[in-house]
Amino acid sequence: MSADGDTGGRAGPLELLRRVGAAILSFLEATGKLTVFAMTGISHCVRPPIYFRLIGQQMIDIGYYSLPVVGLTTLFAGMVLALQSYTGFARFSAEGAIPNVVVLSMTRELGPVLAGLMIAGRIGAAMAAELGTMRVTEQIDALETLSTNPFKYLVAPRLIAGVTMMPLLVLVGDIIGVFGGYIVSIYKLGFNASAYLQNTWEFLQVQDVTSGLVKAAVFGFLVALMGCYHGYNSRGGAQGVGAATTNSVVSASILILVFNYIITELFFAQ
Amino acid sequence: MTETVTPKIKMTGVRKAFGQKVVLDSFDLEVLPRESVVIIGGSGSGKSVSLKCVLGLLQPDEGVIEIDGVDVGKLSHSDREEVNSRIGMLFQNAALFDSLPVWENVAFGLIQGKQMARNTAKDIAIDKLAQVGLGADVAVLSPAELSGGMRKRVGLARAIAGDPDIIFFDEPTTGLDPIMGHMIDNLIVECVRNVGATALTITHDMPSARRISDRMAMLYKGKNIWQGPTANIDNSGNDYVDQFITGSAEGPITMEVFRP
Ligand SMILES: Nc1ncnc2c1ncn2[C@@H]1O[C@H](COP(=O)(O)OP(=O)(O)O)[C@@H](O)[C@H]1O
Numbered sequence: 001m002s003a004d005g006d007t008g009g010r011a012g013p014l015e016l017l018r019r020v021g022a023a024i025l026s027f028l029e030a031t032g033k034l035t036v037f038a039m040t041g042i043s044h045c046v047r048p049p050i051y052f053r054l055i056g057q058q059m060i061d062i063g064y065y066s067l068p069v070v071g072l073t074t075l076f077a078g079m080v081l082a083l084q085s086y087t088g089f090a091r092f093s094a095e096g097a098i099p100n101v102v103v104l105s106m107t108r109e110l111g112p113v114l115a116g117l118m119i120a121g122r123i124g125a126a127m128a129a130e131l132g133t134m135r136v137t138e139q140i141d142a143l144e145t146l147s148t149n150p151f152k153y154l155v156a157p158r159l160i161a162g163v164t165m166m167p168l169l170v171l172v173g174d175i176i177g178v179f180g181g182y183i184v185s186i187y188k189l190g191f192n193a194s195a196y197l198q199n200t201w202e203f204l205q206v207q208d209v210t211s212g213l214v215k216a217a218v219f220g221f222l223v224a225l226m227g228c229y230h231g232y233n234s235r236g237g238a239q240g241v242g243a244a245t246t247n248s249v250v251s252a253s254i255l256i257l258v259f260n261y262i263i264t265e266l267f268f269a270q
Numbered sequence: 271m272t273e274t275v276t277p278k279i280k281m282t283g284v285r286k287a288f289g290q291k292v293v294l295d296s297f298d299l300e301v302l303p304r305e306s307v308v309i310i311g312g313s314g315s316g317k318s319v320s321l322k323c324v325l326g327l328l329q330p331d332e333g334v335i336e337i338d339g340v341d342v343g344k345l346s347h348s349d350r351e352e353v354n355s356r357i358g359m360l361f362q363n364a365a366l367f368d369s370l371p372v373w374e375n376v377a378f379g380l381i382q383g384k385q386m387a388r389n390t391a392k393d394i395a396i397d398k399l400a401q402v403g404l405g406a407d408v409a410v411l412s413p414a415e416l417s418g419g420m421r422k423r424v425g426l427a428r429a430i431a432g433d434p435d436i437i438f439f440d441e442p443t444t445g446l447d448p449i450m451g452h453m454i455d456n457l458i459v460e461c462v463r464n465v466g467a468t469a470l471t472i473t474h475d476m477p478s479a480r481r482i483s484d485r486m487a488m489l490y491k492g493k494n495i496w497q498g499p500t501a502n503i504d505n506s507g508n509d510y511v512d513q514f515i516t517g518s519a520e521g522p523i524t525m526e527v528f529r530p
C-alpha cells in the first residue's frame with residue numbers, strides 16, 4: 001500500500017496531464033469507431049439485398065417476446081405512480097391531478113425509459129453474447145468467406161427490428177401503465193372511474209405520446225447498436241464475450257438516460 | 271516451373287504485425303493451379319494469419335497478395351466478395367453457424383452468396399454431405415449435436431459446396447483421433463481431385479501433411495524458410511525442417527518456454 005502511495009506522490013502534474021490526455025484520446029477513438037460502425041450498419045439497412053426473414057425473426061424476438069417484461073414493468077410503475085402521487089397531492093388537496101400525472105409521466109418518461117432499460121438487459125445483452133460468440137468462434141469470418149456481409153446479415157436486421165419494435169412495445173407499455181394507475185386509483189384510492197378516465201384524456205396531447213415514441217425508436221436503435229458493436233468487436237474467448245455483454249448493457253443504459261434528456265429538451269424546452 | 275503459368279495464389283513480401291508482435295515478416299509463397307500445398311509450422315507461428323490475409327479477413331501491413339494474377343488488396347468490396355465466392359474455407363474449429371441446421375450450414379454460400387432457391391440448395395447440400403460420408407439424417411441436426419469429427423466433415427462439405435477453385439484447410443486433422451484424421455485426409459484428397467481445385471492447407475500434423483500435399487513450405491519466424499516437393503521433405507538439408515518433422519526438442523528451433 002505504501003508503495004502505491006509513493007508512486008502516486010512521484011507522479012507529477014505532467015504525468016497526470018499525460019494520463020488525462022491518453023484517456024481523452026482513447027475516448028475519442030472509441031467514439032469514432034462507434035460512429036463508423038453505426039454509419040456502416042445504417043447504410044446496410046437501406047441497400048439490397050435485405051434479409052426479410054432475419055428481420056422478421058428479430059422483430060418477433062424483440063417485439064413479441066419482450067411484451068411480458070415490458071408489460072409487468074410498466075404496470076407496476078403506473079400503480080406505484082398513482083399511489084405515491086396520492087400521498088403527496090393529498091396534502092394540498094390536489095388529488096384530482098393524479099390521472100394527469102400518471103398519463104403524462106408514463107407516456108413522456110417512464111414508458112420509454114423503463115422499456116428501454118428492460119430491453120437493454122434482455123435484448124442488448126443477448127445480441128452482444130450471440131455476436132460475440134460468433135466472433136470468437138470465427139463464425140463471422142466464415143460469413144465473409146461465404147460472400148455474406150456480416151453487417152448486412154447480422155447488424156442491419158437487428159437495427160431495423162430495434163427501431164421499429166420499440167415504439168410498438170412502448171405504446172403497449174403506456175397503455176398498461178395508465179391502466180395500472182387506474183386500478184390503484186379506482187380500487188384503492190376510491191376515485192370515480194369515469195371522472196378518472198375523462199381527466200386522463202383531457203390533458204393528454206398528441207405530442208406527449210409522439211415524444212415518447214420517438215424516444216422509443218432512438219432507444220431501440222441504441223440498444224441494438226451497442227449489442228451489435230460490443231459483440232462484433234469482442235476478443236479473447238468466453239471472457240471477452242462476457243465483457244462484451246456487460247459493456248453493451250451498461251453503455252446502452254447510460255446512453256438511454258443521456259438521450260432521454262436530450263430528446264426531452266428538444267421536444268419540450270421553450 | 272514454366273514462366274507462362276500464372277500462380278493461383280501468390281504472396282510476395284507479406285508482413286503482418288499485431289501491435290509490437292510481428293507475425294508474418296516478408297512471407298513469400300506461390301501455389302500453382304491444381305496443386306496441393308501444405309504450410310507446416312509450429313503452433314502460434316502465424317499459419318492461420320497467413321490464410322486470413324489471403325482471404326481478406328485480415329489486411330496485411332505490407333506486401334502483395336495475388337489470386338489468379340489479380341492483386342486482391344486493391345479490389346472493391348464487391349469484387350472481393352466475387353473472388354471469395356470462388357474460395358472455400360475449412361476453419362480450424364469448423365466455425366459452423368450454430369443457429370442453423372447442418373444442411374443450411376452447407377447450403378449457406380449457395381443461398382446467401384449465389385441466391386440459389388432453398389430447395390435446390392438443400393439437395394446440393396445433402397449431396398455434399400454424402401460425399402463426406404454423412405447421411406441425410408444428419409442434415410437436420412443442429413451443429414451442437416455433432417461430434418468433433420462430424421463437425422469437421424460438415425465444415426468440409428460447406429467448403430466444397432460452391433465447387434470452389436481454391437480450398438483452404440486450417441488444421442483439418444487437429445484434435446481428431448488418428449483414424450478420423452486419416453479419413454479426413456482421404457476426403458480432402460478426394461474432394462480436391464473431384465472438383466479439380468487448388469488446395470492450400472496449414473497443419474502441424476506431419477503424417478497428414480505427407481498424405482495430402484504435393485509440395486510443402488515451412489513457416490518459421492514469419493518467413494517461408496524452406497519449400498519443396500513432399501518427396502524431398504526427408505532430405506531437405508534444412509535443420510529447421512529436420513527438427514520439425516522428427517519432433518525433436520533439440521535443434522535450432524527454440525520454443526519460448528520459460529526455464530527458471
Ligand atoms: N486478431 C488477432 N489479434 C491479435 N493477435 C493475433 C490475432 N490473430 C492472431 N494473432 C497472434 O498471431 C500469432 C499467430 O497466430 P495464428 O496464425 O493463429 O497461429 P497458428 O500458426 O497456430 O495458426 C499468435 O501469437 C496470435 O496471438
Ligand SMILES: [Mg+2]
Nearest residue numbers: 317318362441
Ligand atoms: Mg491456427
